[in-house]
Amino acid sequence: xxxxxxxxxxxxxxxxxxxxxxxxxxxxxxxxxxxxxxxxxxxxxxxxxxxxxxxxxxxxxxxxxxxxxxxxxxxxxxxxxxxxxxxxxxxxxxxxxxxxxxxxxxxxxxxxxxxxxxxxxxxxxxxxxxxxxxxxxxxxxxxxxxxxxxxxxxxxxxxxxxxxxxxxxxxxxxxxxxxxxxxxxxxxxxxxxxxxxxxxxxxxxxxxxxxxxxxxxxxxxxxxxxxxxxxxxxxxxxxxxxxxxxxxxxxxxxxxxxxxxxxxxxxxxxxxxxxxxxxxxxxxxxxxxxxxxxxxxxxxxxxxxxxxxxxxxxxxxxxxxxxxxxxxxxxxxxxxxxxxxxxxxxxxxxxxxxxxxxxxxxxxxxxxxxxxxxxxxxxxxxxxxxxxxxxxxxxxxxxxxxxxxxxxxxxxxxxxxxxxxxx
Amino acid sequence: xxxxxxxxxxxxxxxxxxxxxxxxxxxxxxxxxxxxxxxxxxxxxxxxxxxxxxxxxxxxxxxxxxxxxxxxxxxxxxxxxxxxxxxxxxxxxxxxxxxxxxxxxxxxxxxxxxxxxxxxxxxxxxxxxxxxxxxxxxxxxxxxxxxxxxxxxxxxxxxxxxxxxxxxxxxxxxxxxxxxxxxxxxxxxxxxxxxxxxxxxxxxxxxxxxxxxxxxxxxxxxxxxxxxxxxxxxxxxxxxxxxxxxxxxxxxxxxxxxxxxxxxxxxxxxxxxxxxxxxxxxxxxxxxxxxxxxxxxxxxxxxxxx
Numbered sequence: 228x229x230x231x232x233x234x235x236x237x238x239x240x241x242x243x244x245x246x247x248x249x250x251x252x253x254x255x256x257x258x259x260x261x262x263x264x265x266x267x268x269x270x271x272x273x274x275x276x277x278x279x280x281x282x283x284x285x286x287x288x289x290x291x292x293x294x295x296x297x298x299x300x301x302x303x304x305x306x307x308x309x310x311x312x313x314x315x316x317x318x319x320x321x322x323x324x325x326x327x328x329x330x331x332x333x334x335x336x337x338x339x340x341x342x343x344x345x346x347x348x349x350x351x352x353x354x355x356x357x358x359x360x361x362x363x364x365x366x367x368x369x370x371x372x373x374x375x376x377x378x379x380x381x382x383x384x385x386x387x388x389x390x391x392x393x394x395x396x397x398x399x400x401x402x403x404x405x406x407x408x409x410x411x412x413x414x415x416x417x418x419x420x421x422x423x424x425x426x427x428x429x430x431x432x433x434x435x436x437x438x439x440x441x442x443x444x445x446x447x448x449x450x451x452x453x454x455x456x457x458x459x460x461x462x463x464x465x466x467x468x469x470x471x472x473x474x475x476x477x478x479x480x481x482x483x484x485x486x487x488x489x490x491x492x493x494x495x496x497x498x499x500x501x502x503x504x505x506x507x508x509x510x511x512x513x514x515x516x517x518x519x520x521x522x523x524x525x526x527x528x529x530x531x532x533x534x535x536x537x538x539x540x541x542x543x544x545x546x547x548x549x550x551x552x553x554x555x556x557x558x559x560x561x562x563x564x565x566x567x568x569x570x571x572x573x574x575x576x577x578x579x580x581x582x583x584x585x586x587x588x589x590x591x592x593x594x595x596x597x598x599x600x601x602x603x604x605x606x607x608x609x610x611x612x613x614x615x616x617x618x619x620x621x622x623x624x625x626x627x628x629x630x631x632x633x634x635x636x637x638x639x640x641x642x643x644x645x646x647x648x649x650x
Numbered sequence: 651x652x653x654x655x656x657x658x659x660x661x662x663x664x665x666x667x668x669x670x671x672x673x674x675x676x677x678x679x680x681x682x683x684x685x686x687x688x689x690x691x692x693x694x695x696x697x698x699x700x701x702x703x704x705x706x707x708x709x710x711x712x713x714x715x716x717x718x719x720x721x722x723x724x725x726x727x728x729x730x731x732x733x734x735x736x737x738x739x740x741x742x743x744x745x746x747x748x749x750x751x752x753x754x755x756x757x758x759x760x761x762x763x764x765x766x767x768x769x770x771x772x773x774x775x776x777x778x779x780x781x782x783x784x785x786x787x788x789x790x791x792x793x794x795x796x797x798x799x800x801x802x803x804x805x806x807x808x809x810x811x812x813x814x815x816x817x818x819x820x821x822x823x824x825x826x827x828x829x830x831x832x833x834x835x836x837x838x839x840x841x842x843x844x845x846x847x848x849x850x851x852x853x854x855x856x857x858x859x860x861x862x863x864x865x866x867x868x869x870x871x872x873x874x875x876x877x878x879x880x881x882x883x884x885x886x887x888x889x890x891x892x893x894x895x896x897x898x899x900x901x902x903x904x905x906x907x908x909x910x911x912x913x914x915x916x917x918x919x920x921x922x923x924x925x926x927x928x929x930x931x932x933x934x935x936x937x938x939x940x941x942x943x944x945x946x947x948x949x950x951x952x953x954x955x956x
Contacts, residue, residue, distance in 0.1 A: 237761060240758075241758070241761070244754065244758055245773075247831070248776070248777065249776060249779070249780065251831070252779075252788075255790065255794055309676070309677040312669070312670045312673035313673075313677060315670050316671075319661065319662075328678075331682060331683070332677070332678060332682070334682065336885070337884065337940075338686075338888075338933065339893075339936070341892055341894055341912055341913070342689070342933050343685075345926055346685035346686050346689040349685070349922065350688040375681060378677075379681040410663065411664075411665065415666055440784045440786075442895045446894065447916060455784075456784055456785070459790075460786045460895060460899070463790050464898055467794075472790075478783055482783060490771065525772070
């Protein structure tokens, strides 16, 4: 009784925890398909793919992706090289220096990214000035500074990954190679590097991802080359649109895809190894019957399901046209707005009548007619012009290509609807 | 040439040795130590236009640090109440985020570390996936949820708990949830690594000897997991105190994070020395705080990062 209660509470806790962890990503992905100008799930308006096309037409995002790739490549090369050198140094450094050295190379992980960005900027600015170079020299270039700033701490991550594998390396292998007449460089390239390859690959992936998503350091160093993260941050800070959700959805989908792919591959290797172990000598001599790719491989099954789902979605996207639904929603909104305006008009009319009556009571001396214009206290906000605005927008959106009609550059900030919904 | 350097070159060959040494020196001295020292030096200087740098006015001064404590000269208040309040609020909030993360992550780390089975791998993937998504997008996702017409408000109003939308962003709930969300993995991973290596027999033994579950954790698991807990806490504390994206996106309009002040000094006021001084204050305070906590809980520096 007690244990089953404990078991249930563990599962409930796990469910809540993973809902907190994954829920936001799921909801964000769903908002990418809602036609509402402000990213939200409810009320659901129409299924649409317009935010994706809008995303791919956004020059700043595309440019940001390009810069991110360049900077990511530079960071991977520099930080894997430094991380490997740092790891090699750690295994052979003078024991008395070891603790100090370890503290120094591990410190960048703990130093706030903001501080790293500032110190990089300040330091290279000073070097630049000491060398007497101008403001447009190589040393004050945004790409250079960002690569340097990011590598400072990403190299520490790489070092940790690499040193874990290096500790399992048998130094006798290198010594044997040297005894057999290899040079140090040859021993390094032919013996150590192949041994380190898996760790180098994971360090490189880690470095690229860390570089791609870094914000705190890059925000001080990017100069003229804003990365994707910087562009996203600026968009998110000054008005959010579902186009960002669309980008997020793509990134989430890619991440899930590669995670499943990796997992399926690992699982398959395990299964193959297990099959080899069980196989008899004859089987090994001939053909061993390897388990098929899907047998007992959850991740592989999920991978296929995921791929099919993606193809379905893309297929629907090319065939599906949400214009009718969007038009309906607009119409409904317009009707609602009209209704509201009618009500306000009625109210105003009543108030005017009341006032007229009051003024009539007040005296016959003042014969001037009451001005019907702006004294209702609402200003012009509810004047019929607002209705015109709604109509314009509705007309624009029912056209064949609605993208870019009302969200150009400002991300829906000026959409009359978002005024009521945005924070 | 000192003995250990000679040995180093003997072992790696001259070319390889030079390459390794060069890269390590570039990293440790050129990228880590000198920039920090340069920033420290910079923070003691007045804010001068470029032509005057190195001129007679370029002298060491405590002005930038005084500014944080006393505010602008001739100001109406005797202390720089605004910036100091932001500073302490940041530290306290970072501590709260760390404790919150520790509490919610400990059961998960324990569960993942101590149970066997293939579903653990799936859980691990589910843990890592959010961490691969951009920091900005994670904050953006939470903003969609906590917005005035967001999922939470719709849900609560639908259930009749609130009559009017609750402003999660203005009340900083979104910010704390976002910071906690951002660094969950950094808390779970070190703890998981340590707890995984704990021999299950120790727990069994404690159970056989009649210890209730909370005492097993208190006397067996937590003391064993202390290095993992402390490195998780250190990372979460340092990173949330130094976070910039989450406060910028999820923070209320009136509440600032200390890193945002630094950002403003650099980008809006164009006062680099002032910004550098603020950054130094943040860095030094955080390090001192972590060291004090480590001494309080008797943790060694060497345990961090394992």
